[in-house]
Amino acid sequence: MFPTILGTILVVLGLAVAIPAAFRAGGPMDLRRWSPTFVLLGIAAFALVVRPFGLIPATIAVVGLSQLAEREVKPGRMLLLTGFAALLAWGIFGLALGLPMRMLNWPF
């Protein structure tokens, strides 16, 4: 019953947003292509890697990939930051907090 009520309210509100908008001139949409793609790809890579390979490779995946969202990509600087982030993750979550998760793993 509760979700049905919510759904009904949402339909009404959706119409309240959509109908007036159809009679109004809108500005151009500020949709970005590469920033969301690389940021989300980085997170997805973390999700894929973290179980089989451990935290450090997953960190490298997310930090490495998400840097491609920046306008200019300089490989040297990228490697440096990725390495630093991996060390930071290991230091904080492995050494200092001692989270119960694998840091490095080779599943094969």
Added chain:
Amino acid sequence: MDLLSQISLGLDVALQPVNLLYCFVGVAVGTVIGVIPGVGTLAAMSMLFPLSFLLEPVTGLIMLAGIWYGTTYGGSTTSILLNIPGTPANAVTALDGYPMARQGRGGIALFMTTVASFFGATFGILLVMLFSPAIAAYALEFGPTEYFALMVLGLVAASSISGGSVAKGLAMVTLGIMLGCVGIDLNAGTPRFTFGQPELMDGVSLIALAMAIFGVSEVIMTVRRVKATDIDPETVRLKAMLPSRDDLRRSWFPMLRGSSVGSFFGTLPGTGPAIAAFVAYAIERRLAREPDRFGDGAIEGIMAPETANNAADQTAFIPTLALGIPGSATMALLLGALMIHGIVPGPTLMQDRPELVWGLIMSFWVGNLMLLVLNIPFIGLWVRLLTVPYRLLYPVVLMFICIGVYSFANSAFDVWQLVVLGLMGYAMRVFAFPAAPMLLGFVLGPMMEEHFRRAMILSRGDLMTFVERPISGTIIAVTLVILLASGWSVLRRRRRARAA
């Protein structure tokens, strides 16, 4: 228990070394985050959110709360020195703070806003101590019907007052409540909205949702846009910070007025520190004998908003602690942290867990004192942080977000939720759908449903019970008035825009 014994109980908790440590961690992180533009309060809180589960509930809360009021201290720094508000609550401070910095009075502005922040926070904490117990005691009489009505009021007010489209705000609240329905239905035991995925039985992850709509979408929006800036270190020397007697004389009344305005707006759902600061500034300007000085480096123009936003930060805890009804997304996140520890927020919280509530309240004193000490001598250091370019910052922020989400349940599925919800969060930003109401709805949703069902059982399925019972009827009436008033103001704004 009387007030004095509650205070000493709270102090006992707040002064335990581990709580002192995490209070320090919270306020320090908050200050840093407040200084750095492009990383918001909520993103910071959700990054440290998982850490709070490794701690005792009260310690975790103390830390999270410290981040919240710490950012308001830090945020004024960038407003003054760079004309870039660190958080929305500090935006008005830039109006007079930045001109002061350009006149070479930046050090004084920084010093005085820290004093103002402390003053406002003190005022707010006193109100929290005085009013929360009384309100909680009154609310103990409430049944499920009244509670449901109160939650509806809170959600409607929070989503329609804060500005922007009313319909969009309400839609986000509703969507948030629906996201809260995902998972096993607690009464019937049937899975809802799980699409056959066993991982979704436990529902949508609060951490993934919070980090996605506040952290990930913020990163996506900010990448490529902010540039690092250079600041003259001379302006932030300690010697240049001492205010003149004239500055002090001009600051008293703005601080007092700012505290009252801030405390009032802090308790209301949907308004919070940003609106409090704005109103406080407007009032000072209207009351000023020489309103022309405003916008040109008037010290009243930084004192009033900086007291107001800090007072509002503190009084926001009154409805949260006394009623279990959060007025903003930050407060919702704090309650979420409580609930994950299995603690049910509500008016009984103050009776059942006085050590938790009073420990938290007394930690505000500790935290604000720490902030006072942290801010004045270390302003130079915080300022140097601003020169760290965003391109180095955001990949590390994303890393913390990913590890935070993953570490909570060691679940890669939660990280996948982050991807999907992050995409949704970005779309919400692009199409101007507010994110805060959604988180509020998500946290309150399950409690609302529970109260709704109980009310229905009590009334034998008669929906009129919400209108017929006097307290709940009054609350529903107030809700309708807010809805009509905000709907009307939207119409009027549109008509004026068309006429122009």
